[in-house]
Amino acid sequence: MLTAVLAAIAITAPAHAGAAAGGTVDITVTPSGFTAPETVRAGTLTLTVRSQDPQGAWVGLVRLRPGVRLERYLRHLKQAMDDDPRTSVAGGRAVSEDVVMLGGAAAGHVPATVTTVVTPGEYHLVDFRDVQEPDFAGRVRPLRVTGPAGSPRSSSPSPSPQPSSLPQPSPAPAVITATDSGFVTPRRLTSGSPVLVVNRSSQFNEAMLMPVRPGTTTADLDAFFSGTGGYPFTAGPTGVVPMSPSRAALLTAALPPGEYALVTWVRNLRTGRMLAQEGMRELVDITPADGSTP
Template sequence: MKRFVVAVVAAAGVAVAPVQAVAHERQAHEGQRVDIAVGVGGFDAPSTISAGAVTFSVSTSDPAGAWLGLVRLRAGVSRERYLADLTRAMGPEPVEGGRAVAKDAEMLGGVAVARTPAAVTVRVSPGDYLLVDFRDVGLPDLADRVRPVRVVPGPGGGHGPADQVVVVLDGRFVAPAAISGSVRVVNLSPHVNEAMLMPVRPGTTDADLGAFFRGTGPAPFTGGPTGVVPLSPGRSAVLDADLPAGPYALVTWVTDTRTGRMFAADGMRALVRVGG
């Protein structure tokens, strides 16, 4: 297995030059590491962290996996309102709920894990945040599972370097055929979006993926997602995981709030190979 760091640039009508500038950025990696173990009953997290680059290293014993994300509520938005809107967005009202969530909070990303532990590095500024396992949405005790986190002034620091870029232009992932090395995740689109890697059966085609996301074909996946959970426009993250080598689908499970259709059903997906 090869260690890799994946980043996705989500961009709408953005020239390639700025993307290349992002990819070749070389900032020293400074910051702190927060280890979080997620179980069936939830997770614990520190109540205080320092501003700057923070790496959340996540593992889970929950067979359903974990989708741990960091969010910052906008002024005047209560935790109760945000969680109610999040439940709507991930349940019966993906369009109206999704629009409300985008207004409720700044989503800084986070990490989805299945069998393999993974880490994500994000930059945070001082303020009050929430850590949410999006897998818990819909549970009656969701509010009790959310962990408040206060970010206090710190030394700052940036993400690590990025060697590869996966670009989204007009709802498409533009990805290298093989993923290895380090790549940054930057959402330059006007929409909240995510980037998930899911192992697929050998021989899986884009047509197979399209049929699944349109509801006309079987699931081609052989395991759960590892990736970056939703990022607000302008946010970035770096994903680090030691996934088994093989064929993967790079997908998003986010619904386009303009059309009511999943982005992946409309072509925002790519087949890649991880490792050798």
């Protein structure tokens, strides 16, 4: 199951704030980085991310595979986020071998909460926005997940949470599914209501909601991603950062009602092209929580 709510932690709080009760991690991101607790309990884990950085924040949770050192993963992650498709694809494939990606929250003008499931072991919190910073390695925060009293420590990656294992709000949450053929999503989502994001594609993937100019069409998105049209977005992304295949997470964000594009900025690790360029993009409406017309 996945549950919890995160509140921002003070900018002046120490980088290692001790154990966080109840499987919650509260994170505020600033231009100089973020702080986080160093220990949480196994089971449902919720990350709430708030950004005081104008560039926003993309805070993800990863678990190194056995035998992989953090330095190796960070080197490959920098390659994966390179602008050269050849470098980024090679880096992305290496990252897939280095870590299990459990998702996390992309937040900009509003906070975002993402809930997932973790087993005991050693993890790391990474703000992918910091990858080009000279002190990037120093900004990564270790996170130890401890089990119930008497439970053995697991050295294996966390099992992939199935949608049925996540918290089931009432009414049932909307579901966004990433597949190798594109996103499967409702046309309308309610602001502030939980959305279950499931990665059924064959590689790591993300789900980002970005506001667009009123009246934006699918043809406008096609033109932008093909390089023949203008920039349709009016603000940065809110959503779930990359998750490994077969993982799921619950996203909650009180986005302003309006028109949005659901996109991924991840590259296809076979073709080298951005998945959004290959059609992985959809238009959705965010409707007010009270059901009124935005």
